[in-house]
Amino acid sequence: MTEPIQDLNKLEQERLRRLEEIKALGVDPYGSRFDGVQPIGQIRAGFKEDDQSQRARTAGRIVLLRDMGRLVFITLRDWTGSIQVGLSKGMLSSQWGQAKCLEIGDIIGVEGTLGRTKTGELTIWVEDGRLTFLSKCLAVPPEKFHGLVDVDQRYRLRYVDLWINPEVMERFKTRSRIISTIRAQLEAMGFLEVETPMMQSQAGGAAARPFVTHHNSLDIDLYLRISPELYLKRLLVGGMDKIFEINRCFRNEGLSTRHNPEFTMLELYQAYADYRVMMDLTEELITLCAQRHASWPTIRYGDQVLDLTRPWRRATYAELLEQYGCCNMFDIDSVRARASQLGIEHQGMDDQVVINEVFEATVEQHLVNPTFVLDYPAALCPLTKRKKDRPDLAERFELYMAGMELANAYTELNDPAVQEENFKIQLRGQAETMARMDRDFLTALRYGMPPAGGLGIGIDRLIMILTGVTSIRDVILFPHLRPKGQD
RNA sequence: GGGAGUGUAGCUCAGCAGGUAGAGCAACGGACUUUUAAUCCGUAGGUCCUGGGUUCGAAUCCCAGCACUCUCACCA
Numbered sequence: 241m242t243e244p245i246q247d248l249n250k251l252e253q254e255r256l257r258r259l260e261e262i263k264a265l266g267v268d269p270y271g272s273r274f275d276g277v278q279p280i281g282q283i284r285a286g287f288k289e290d291d292q293s294q295r296a297r298t299a300g301r302i303v304l305l306r307d308m309g310r311l312v313f314i315t316l317r318d319w320t321g322s323i324q325v326g327l328s329k330g331m332l333s334s335q336w337g338q339a340k341c342l343e344i345g346d347i348i349g350v351e352g353t354l355g356r357t358k359t360g361e362l363t364i365w366v367e368d369g370r371l372t373f374l375s376k377c378l379a380v381p382p383e384k385f386h387g388l389v390d391v392d393q394r395y396r397l398r399y400v401d402l403w404i405n406p407e408v409m410e411r412f413k414t415r416s417r418i419i420s421t422i423r424a425q426l427e428a429m430g431f432l433e434v435e436t437p438m439m440q441s442q443a444g445g446a447a448a449r450p451f452v453t454h455h456n457s458l459d460i461d462l463y464l465r466i467s468p469e470l471y472l473k474r475l476l477v478g479g480m481d482k483i484f485e486i487n488r489c490f491r492n493e494g495l496s497t498r499h500n501p502e503f504t505m506l507e508l509y510q511a512y513a514d515y516r517v518m519m520d521l522t523e524e525l526i527t528l529c530a531q532r533h534a535s536w537p538t539i540r541y542g543d544q545v546l547d548l549t550r551p552w553r554r555a556t557y558a559e560l561l562e563q564y565g566c567c568n569m570f571d572i573d574s575v576r577a578r579a580s581q582l583g584i585e586h587q588g589m590d591d592q593v594v595i596n597e598v599f600e601a602t603v604e605q606h607l608v609n610p611t612f613v614l615d616y617p618a619a620l621c622p623l624t625k626r627k628k629d630r631p632d633l634a635e636r637f638e639l640y641m642a643g644m645e646l647a648n649a650y651t652e653l654n655d656p657a658v659q660e661e662n663f664k665i666q667l668r669g670q671a672e673t674m675a676r677m678d679r680d681f682l683t684a685l686r687y688g689m690p691p692a693g694g695l696g697i698g699i700d701r702l703i704m705i706l707t708g709v710t711s712i713r714d715v716i717l718f719p720h721l722r723p724k725g726q727d
Numbered sequence: 728g729g730g731a732g733u734g735u736a737g738c739u740c741a742g743c744a745g746g747u748a749g750a751g752c753a754a755c756g757g758a759c760u761u762u763u764a765a766u767c768c769g770u771a772g773g774u775c776c777u778g779g780g781u782u783c784g785a786a787u788c789c790c791a792g793c794a795c796u797c798u799c800a801c802c803a
Binding site: 249251252254255304306310312315326328329330344357361363379380381382383384385386387388389392393447449491492493496497593596600620667670673674722 | 728738739751753759760765796798800
């Protein structure tokens with residue numbers, strides 16, 4: 241939606257007037273190819289104090305401008321840093337008119353000698369003919385000191401947020417680097433990256449409401465995936481022994497500082513492994529990311545301090561329920577009594593669901609330092625292999641950090657008969673179930689799936705912790721927002 | 728969906744025992760060749776979120792709505 245021209249306020253009209261001035265000087269305000277751009281961070285790093293002959297050529301956005309009559313100082317910023325640019329009437333004789341047209345927000349290219357001013361500021365002194373307009377900024381930029389503060393505006397105008405607030409740029413660069421590290425590490429370990437369907441005829445592998453879409457020529461509804469799990473397991477059947485996928489999942493649930501309707505998930509599967517192998521792998525992978533891209537071994541997170549020193553705590557579901565929930569998972573009366581105390585409405589709710597309600601209400605918040613919670617009540621885990629000696633427990637762990645669920649892993653269930661039975665069990669008291677009958681998946685299992693360990697890591701949440709932000713919207717470039725200004 | 732809070736100039740915010748709006752930055756005009764949130768002098772800029780109500784009079788009080796933030800619930 242383009243802004244109607246008559247709605248332009250005075251400030252925008254001033255900028256439009258400036259655009260005309262630039263054009264009147266015979267200069268294209270929107271520039272063209274500009275070769276030989278040196279990243280500003282690189283210019284700063286490469287500067288030698290005793291060498292007077294250094295030059296620099298770069299491009300970026302004007303974020304500050306100090307006009308002193310016949311001398312103009314500009315702070316130019318690109319995605320690697322900021323540098324001062326000096327424009328003097330004496331040096332820029334033929335381009336001085338252009339120099340006086342510059343405004344905060346404009347994108348320019350400059351070239352000239354590199355030196356320090358008497359106050360010690362590294363400065364590119366632009367030479368005549370070396371000032372290039374690359375793009376005029378017509379919209380009015382935010383205030384230079386406080387910047388863009390309004391949270392809603394920051395998300396809606398993320399492109400402004402990125403250049404106004406350098407820490408935002410830095411955070412998203414860190415996000416990409418963390419994902420690169422994970423990818424490189426998994427590949428070094430022999431994993432192969434694959435892509436499985438985002439549109440599925442059945443949404444399985446997790447317990448969540450899906451988004452529905454429609455395929456016109458087939459005239460069928462399709463679901464945006466809530467998890468890639470059941471397809472990745474089909475690949476295990478096909479003989480792809482170590483695979484991973486880093487991509488989007490979609491869940492049609494409420495929004496919060498920890499939930500975005502589309503989020504990025506790492507899922508990986510390793511044939512012939514189990515959940516203990518996954519536990520070691522998780523600890524190694526996250527430790528590596530923290531060492532390379534965050535402060536390690538301690539991370540400040542909100543008002544908490546997380547200690548990532550290895551080995552991480554490993555405790556069973558039952559132990560934790562006893563320690564923090566003060567009830568015995570194997571004595572359902574004690575659990576229900578606790579549920580009543582906590583004000584949980586548990587009549588007509590299956591035992592396992594009540595246990596989980598109490599767990600979530602009492603245990604999760606205490607799991608600040610990384611903690612592996614293992615051996616879940618089997619009925620809560622229809623896709624997981626049972627413990628050999630304890631069929632009521634499933635070989636599953638979840639990793640918690642900062643009271644937040646970060647990873648989930650199983651020894652994968654590969655017995656088609658048990659899987660079929662599990663798909664039929666519907667627990668009372670659950671809004672959504674993980675157990676949706678999937679005939680096609682059962683067929684795959686009947687061909688034989690190797691025993692395997694499987695792991696899912698919520699990438700957005702991992703990045704929240706590693707970059708120390710408490711809202712998932714701060715690690716997603718364009719978080720979900722209510723559409724605005726549409727008629 | 729429940730609770731709490733916020734909505735005033737382009738941006739960041741004041742103003743609220745009811746008397747029809749203020750600062751800083753940005754903008755415009757002027758001065759200034761070493762500033763760096765440049766400085767100095769001057770000018771202009773508002774549907775006080777929207778709609779009702781109370782009142783002689785509402786940015787301010789009341790009601791409803793909209794948007795956003797936090798929080799609880801949902802997301803086992």
